[in-house]
Amino acid sequence: GAVVSQHPSRVICKSGTSVKIECRSLDFQATTMFWYRQFPKQSLMLMATSNEGSKATYEQGVEKDKFLINHASLTLSTLTVTSAHPEDSSFYICSARDVGWDRKNTEAFFGQGTRLTVV
């Protein structure tokens, strides 16, 4: 299957600083990427949909000024957690999909995840 690479896998940062997480599709072009957040023993919650060359679409309740998403190329999307607080500590996972021309969904592939700890 296709490979999605996420970096870093683990990061610890101080409160008030910003952290950038990268998501790359290694062997296909991803017109659409997704960012999820997962708390311990819970499911994955969709945060935002990132479309190459346009603004991200955020889910209800997700602060777009806090979670900045950039999808500058067909193989790279970044999530920046700005002014991080301890409550932002979580597991963040990206997903990529190459949506066909007829706009039907295709199989989604996931990165390894990033465990963020804000101290």
Next chain:
Amino acid sequence: GIQVEQSPPDLILQEGANSTLRCNFSDSVNNLQWFHQNPWGQLINLFYIPSGTKQNGRLSATTVATERYSLLYISSSQTTDSGVYFCAVGDTGGFKTIFGAGTRLFVKA
């Protein structure tokens, strides 16, 4: 939005036993996937199965889209099968993948 329900929420099996995990969804979907999340958090793609039946070794899956459910079968379970199994669906209105709450499986040696 679309709702995805998985059952059972937790399952404990003796090694060698078989099991069936269920996923119900509330609306028509463009696609459906089953994942296994390992202890390190990595999501492993098991099946991409918007309809029909597929098999891969000891695992198989069936989706009946008209009745809005999917089943994941695990046969001759092994301790390495332990982890969380997620069902995720893509809604017809866009490109989102929505996850169920998962089934937490523990296989005892």
